[in-house]
């Protein structure tokens with residue numbers, strides 16, 4: 241009379257919406273890491289001189305590169321937003337007995353994100 | 368004609384069968400019945416051989432946890448009316464071996480509570496004599512851990528955790544949350560002892576932050592947050608040890 245061990249199906253992550261969204265989040269981290277590596281290569285090329293840089297820019301303007309960039313952008317956005325939303329769970333700030341509302345923490349991060357993005361956009365486009 | 372509802376119940380009788388089966392029962396539908404009431408009705412009126420656990424019927428004892436339509440629930444806290452469309456499928460909590468019917472083997476969790484030392488620890492010689500009365504605590508100190516102390520050990524969080532389902536050596540959500548509950552208690556001095564388990568390979572680093580433990584928790588304990596906060600404080604410990612090797616971490 242032994243206890244019964246139920247097998248875990250390989251498709252467990254399709255069984256519940258939350259599991260599925262979690263798997264997507266895990267997947268997006270690959271894109272985020274790959275894009276960081278790409279940026280490093282980009283900076284390296286910049287150091288190699290104008291010609292290497294120009295050929296890199298050419299490569300980036302190809303249709304396949306643009307498609308890849310769009311896909312990466314979508315995944316990185318998903319990654320960023322899910323992590324931003326999780327941050328208030330990790331950062332529990334208290335003022336006396338009161339807990340700082342999660343919305344305030346998340347709001348601060350989003351505001352920081354927007355301000356930084358605007359600053360970078362200003363430097364790149366106008367500054 | 369009286370309205371009825373069908374319950375599809377996981378049956379496993381190790382003395383009779385080597386594989387579980389499902390058995391469907393038809394019970395009266397009552398607006399004010401919880402799923403546990405329907406199971407009790409089956410046991411009393413239809414089939415006395417059905418085994419399951421329950422006690423308080425008011426969401427306090429934590430013994431009636433089962434999978435209801437695939438989601439871990441306290442069966443005394445979910446109403447039939449919420450599932451009225453079609454059949455209701457009831458299974459034992461997933462992630463645990465099944466002893467019989469809806470009864471799971473929970474020894475693993477009980478042992479983990481012991482491993483994590485879910486009680487107040489005082490250092491050698493620091494125990495306050497009984498005559499001096501209780502250890503006092505301010506409301507702010509209580510607020511630090513109160514949420515984690517609401518845990519009723521129902522194990523719904525384990526049943527929701529895909530990591531635990533794949534690898535039961537993982538200490539798991541409730542045990543880690545309870546470790547945090549004592550670590551954050553101003554009367555406790557046992558953090559270093561617990562840390563050996565919490566920061567071990569089977570501890571917090573197994574967690575990939577799926578977050579379902581928190582979603583299913585009937586007491587808003589938020590074990591997912593407890594684990595992530597433990598990760599942050601363990602990382603701070605590590606940096607302190609590496610950067611300030613001569614400073615004893617506190």
Ligand code: FES
Pocket residue numbers: 421422423424425426427428429430431432441442443444
């Ligand atoms: S019977 Fe006690 S929690 Fe449900």
